[in-house]
Amino acid sequence: MTLDTPQAGTRVERLTVHEALQRLEHERASRLAQLRALDEAGPDAGEQVSVQADTVRQVLAEVEAAFARVQDGSYGLCRTCSEPIPVERLEILPHTRFCVPCRRTDV
Numbered sequence: 519m520t521l522d523t524p525q526a527g528t529r530v531e532r533l534t535v536h537e538a539l540q541r542l543e544h545e546r547a548s549r550l551a552q553l554r555a556l557d558e559a560g561p562d563a564g565e566q567v568s569v570q571a572d573t574v575r576q577v578l579a580e581v582e583a584a585f586a587r588v589q590d591g592s593y594g595l596c597r598t599c600s601e602p603i604p605v606e607r608l609e610i611l612p613h614t615r616f617c618v619p620c621r622r623t624d625v
Contacts, residue, residue, distance in 0.1 A: 533605050538588050541612035546581045549574050577613070584613040596620050 556571040587593035594603050598620035607614060
């Protein structure tokens with residue numbers, strides 16, 4: 519099974535479900551390691567560490583939501599325009615829900 523995403527011109531690059539899951543697993547492992555490191559700083563580490571931990575938890579929630587999108591077949595499709603998200607963007611942000619043009623207008 520593949521997830522199709524357009525590239526320049528008419529060529530379509532295929533992202534397999536396995537590749538998507540690998541990228542998401544890597545992202546989850548990285549964020550969990552970050553969270554452990556922040557938690558090791560302890561409760562006296564200050565507000566900045568608390569804010570960073572909250573941000574990492576939010577990204578983890580987005581990664582988990584991306585796993586659900588893989589399962590329901592909507593992974594790799596922009597939530598705004600429904601167009602495929604380019605593979606290059608998914609490589610950088612495997613949990614993204616938006617293509618670049620829609621993300622720019624969403625901010």
